[in-house]
Amino acid sequence: MIETNAVLGYPDELSVRAGERITFHLSSRFAKVDAKAVLLRCVDADANGPGIKYVELESPMDGVHDVAWHEVPAGSCAVVPEDARLVPRAAWSIGGYVWATRLTDAPQTLLARWSDEAAAGYAIESSKAGVSLRIGSDRGPLVVSTSKPLLERYWYWVQATFDQASGDMTISHTRLAEGTVPAKTVTALATHQGGWKLDSQGPFTMAARPSTLSPLVHTGHFDGKLEAPRIATGIHSIEALQAVDAMPRPGVVDARLVAMWDFSIGIDGLDVVDRSANRLSGTLLQLPRRAVTGVRWTGAVHDWRLDPTQYGAIHFHTDDIYDCGWPAAVTLDVPSTWRSGIHALRLRPLDENGRRSHGRAPPDREVDLHSGQARSARGEQAVDAIEADASAAETFITFFVTPAAGALKAPLVVLAATMTYLAYANSALRLHSVHFEVLTEHLMVLTPDDVYLQEHPEIGQSTYDHHIDGSGRAFSSWRRPVMNMRPRSTLGNLAIDSHFTDWLEEKGIDYDLVTDVELHRQGAGALKGYRVLASLSHPEYYSEPMMNAVMAYQNDGGRHVALGANGFYWRCNFHPKAPAAVEVRRGMAGTRTWESRYGEVHLAGTGEPGGLWRHSGFAPQKLVGVGFDAMVYDHAGYYRFTPGSRDARVAFAVDGIGEDERIGDFGVRIGGAVGIEIDRLDHDLGTPLHAVMIATSHGLGPGALPTTEEFRTTVHGLEGDQNALVRADIVFFETPEGGAVFATGSISYVLSLTCNGYDNNVSRLTENVLRRFLDETPFEMPDV
Amino acid sequence: MDHTSDPHAARYEIDPERLDLALEFRSNPSGPYGPELSRLVHRMRWGAFPGRYLLLTIEPGKRWALAQMPDERGEKVRVFHDVQFDSLDDAEWHVFQLRWKAITGRDLRLPEQARRR
Secondary structure, three states: OEEOOOEEEEEOOOEEEOOOEEEEEEEEOOOEEEEEEEEEEEOOOOOOOOOOEEEEEOOOOOEEEEOOOOOOOOOOEEEEOOOHHHOOOOEEEEEEEEEEOOOOOOOEEEEEEEEOOOOEEEEEEEEOOEEEEEEEEOOOOEEEEOOOOOOOOOEEEEEEEEEOOOOEEEEEEEEOOEOOEOOEEEEEEEEOOOOEEOOOOOOEEEOOEEEEEOOEEEEOOOOEEEEEEEEEEOOOOHHHHHHHHOOOOOOOOOOOEEEEEEOOOOOOOOEEEEOOOOOOOEEEEOOOEEEEOOOOOOOOOOOOOOOHHHHOEEEEOOOOOOEOOOOEEEEEEOOOOOOOEEEEEEEEEEOOOOOEOOOOOOHHHOOOOOOOOEEOOOOOEEEOOOOOOOOEEOEEEEEEEEOOOOOOOOOEEEEEOHHHHHHOOOOOHHHHOOOHHHHHOOOOEEOHHHHHHHHOHHHOOOOOOEOOOOOEOOEEEOEOOOOOOOOOOOOOOHHHHHHHHHHHHHHOOOOEEEEHHHHHHHHHHHHOOOOEEEEOOOOOEEOHHHHHHHHHHHHOOOEEEEOOOOOOOEEOEEEOOEEEEEEOOOOOOOOOOOOOOOOOOEOOOOOOEOOEHHHHOOOHHHHHOEEEEEEEEEEEEEEEEOHHHHOHHHHHHHOOOOOOOOEOOOOOOOOOOEEEEEEEEOHHHOOOOOOEEEEEEEOOOOOEEEOHHHOOOOOOOOOOOOOOOOOOEEEEEEEHHHEEEEEOOEHHHHHHOOHHHHOOHHHHHHHHHHHHHHOOOOOOOOOO | OOHHHOOOOOOOOOOOOOHHHHHHHHHOOOOOOOHHHHHHHHHHHOOOOOOOEEEEEEEOOOEEEEEEOOOOOOOOOEEEEEEEEOOHHHHHHHHHHHHHHHHHOOOOOOOHHHHHO
8 A cells, every 4th residue: 555645745836837837845754755747647546447657757856855844734814913003002992793613622712912932912712611811921821711601603792801000801702682592791800910911022813823923823723703803992891892883984083993804895805904093904814714694694685795794704714724835845847848738746755765765754753653553343453544554655746737838739628627626625525424325325435545634634625525613615725735636546536537538548649738727717718729628527616717718619619528527517716816726605506515604605706606507597508518417326327329319410429339239338436437427418408409419328226316406396206217307418519610519428438438448339439529529620500 | 404414314223133134235235225225224324424434445446444434533544454355345245244233233143054155
C-alpha cells in the first residue's frame, strides 16, 4: 500500500498555460522531496481497468527540493488592524448580535482584542459554561461569566461593559423573543481594582483571537453568526448600545462611537466595514459565509441584493478553509513545448540519506502515526491504517496544462470539469452520511486518501459535506490539499474522466485540453477554433458564463460530444474576490446532501440564485438534449437502439453495430454503460424538437432511483423497474452553422470504452461519432 | 430532520430464525435481493457512521482489508490487516455476519451443508 500523504500540497492555480509559471505549496515532516512532473493518461488505479498510466516529463524543476511542515490554518474570522483607538479608555461598552451553532467546553471567541502571548487585552467568549468577559491584568486574566450558556441557533444580544475607575466588569446576554420563547436577559458583575493590561498590541478580531502576533496565528474560533458588533466609550444600557444601529441623520455623529461594523455593507466582498467616524474597517480570513439571514430578516426577502440590511450577519466556522497560505516550495516554468493535458507533480519524500522514504516521518519528528490498537467484534487486531505495511511514499498533485499562446490547435478539445472536481474536493460524504451504503448496496471502499480525510478534517471537506456545526459547506477551494483529484484517489470524477483520455491515446486521436477555469474566465473564447468539444463523465457544476460559452460554441458550428450525465446541473460560481473557491448554494430542490437555510439560496459572491439550472430556466436538456433523471448506484444497465437509430441523420453513428446488440452491457467497476447517474430526453425541459433519440437504457431495477425534482408527490412505482422516465438516452441533434451535439446520458458510459482491449460497441459508437464530428463537412440542421 | 439524515430512520426487526435470508444473501451478496432480504439488508446498512464496517483498499480492484469507522471526525480509522479479502462478495458476507451478531445478539450459524458451499 502506498503512503499518499507523506507530502501535502496544492498548486497556486489549477491550470497553467504552457510557457507560463505554476507554483506548488508543500508541507511535510520530511525535509527533502524528489519532484518530477508527469503527463497523466489515466489516473484510475483499479486493477480491473486501464490502471494508472503516465509519462515523465523533463523540466528544470526536476530533482530534490526542500520542504517544511506547515499547519492548515482552519477557521475563519475577521481581523481589524492594530489601532490604539481600540484600546479601552476610562469606560466603554461593547456588544453585538450572536447566533451560536456549536457550543464547546473550550471558549470560542466572539469579539476580542487579546494576545495570548502577552495575556493582555479583552475578549468576549462563549462556551458551554456561559458567556464571559476576560480582561488582562497584572494578576493574570480576570473573568466574569454569565454562567449560563447560549441556546444554539437562537439570536442573542451580547454586551460587556468595563469601568476602569470603579473596576466594574459586566457581561450579559439577552435572548431575543422567538416564537413562544420569551426574551430573557442574564447579567453578571465582577469588580476588580487596578493593574489592568488593556492593550494587546495586536488586531481587533471577531470569531477568533490571535495566539501569536508574529506571525499572526489565530485560535479560539467560533461557530455561528455574528452581526453588527460595536464599541462605544462610556457605560451604556443594552437599549442604548443597540440603538447605535439607527442610521443617523446627515451631520449627526456620535463621537462616543469607537466602531460599528456593518456586515450588510459589501456582502459580495471580503471587507468588514466600520460605519463609525473612525473607519476602522477590517478583512475576513478563510472565507466565512456571507449573504446569510441576520437578526432583522423578515422572510419577505430571499435575495440579499434587494435589502442587504436583512443580511447583516456573517456565519463563521471553526473549519472554514480557503487558502493554507503555505510558501511556494516548487516552481515550475512549464515549457511552451509541452502539450496540454492532465498533469501532476509527483513527489517522493527522501530520508536523511537522500533515499526514497517508506512513508514514515523521521522518528524525532514523528507525529500522528501511532498505532490505534483495538479489537473488532470478532477479535481481529486493528492497527494504524497506513503505517502497517506502507511500502513506499508517493504523492501526486494534479494540475492542468492548457495550450501555449499561439500554439497550433488540435481539432478536438477536452474540457476538464475542474469546477465539479472542486465541488467534490475532499468529499467525506461516504464516510459520514447515514445513507450511502444503502444507496450503493455495497460496503464502502476507502482509499488511503479517504482515511487521511477522516483523520484530518482540518484540510476541509467538499460542498457535499457539512461543517462541524452541521451547516452545509458552501465553499470549496483548491488552495489546500485536495485528496480526490489525482492518481490513487477515490474512484470518481477525474478517475472516470481519464478513461476517455486513455481511450483517445489508444486511438491516436490528438487533443488539446482546457478546464472550467478557462471556460469561466474567457467564455466562448476558450473554445474558439476547436471543431469538437468533449465534455466528460460528470460536468455537474456550471457558472452562467460557462453555460453561455458552451451554448455559444454550439450555435457557432461547434460540435459537442457530451460523454456523461448529471451535467450542467447546479448553478454556482467562482467567488469573484476569492477566485480559487467555488460557491454552491444547494437551494431547496434537487438531489442535495444539505439544504440551504431559508433565505440563503443566493450566492454571496455574485448575488445570483443558487440551486438547479433547471429552476433558472436553463435545464441541461436545453444545452445538450438530456438532463439528470436518476441515480443508479447499485446495478448498472445497458443501451439498446431505438427506432430513431434508423434515421439517416445518425447513420454515421450506428455504423457497424448490430441493431439488436446490447450496447455497453459491460464496464469497469460498475459493470455497465448505464450507471451511477443518468439523463433523459425531455422536450418540456428544452430538448430540441429535432433531436434524435438513438438509444435508450434497459436492465435498470428498483435501485434506479429518480432525482427528487422529477416527481411532485411520492407514489408507488417511481423506481427504474417500473418508471419509464428513469432511463438514460443517447441523443443527437444538429446546431446552427453546421454544428451538432451527441450526448450519452450516463456517467458510467466512459467506463466501458476500454473494455475488451478498447474493442467494443461503446468504443465503436464513440469513435464513429468523434470521427464524423472531426470531419469539417457541416451538419445540416433540419427546418425547425 | 429529513429521512436521509436520520440514523434511526430504518425500521425493520431482524428475525434471527430467518436463516433462509442469510442463505439468500450468502448466495448473492451483491444483489439484487428479494423483497424481504432487501428490508433486512437495508436495516443493516442504514445508520450513523460510528462503528460502521467498511473496507480499506490494499491493492485497487484486488485486495481489501476490513476497517471500521471511529466515533468522531478526526479519529483514527481502525483497520484489521489480518482480515483481508480478495473478493468483495466475501467481504460482504463477512460483514453481514458481524452485523447479524451485533443486531440480533446471536451468532449466525448456518446449516452445515450451507457452510460448506
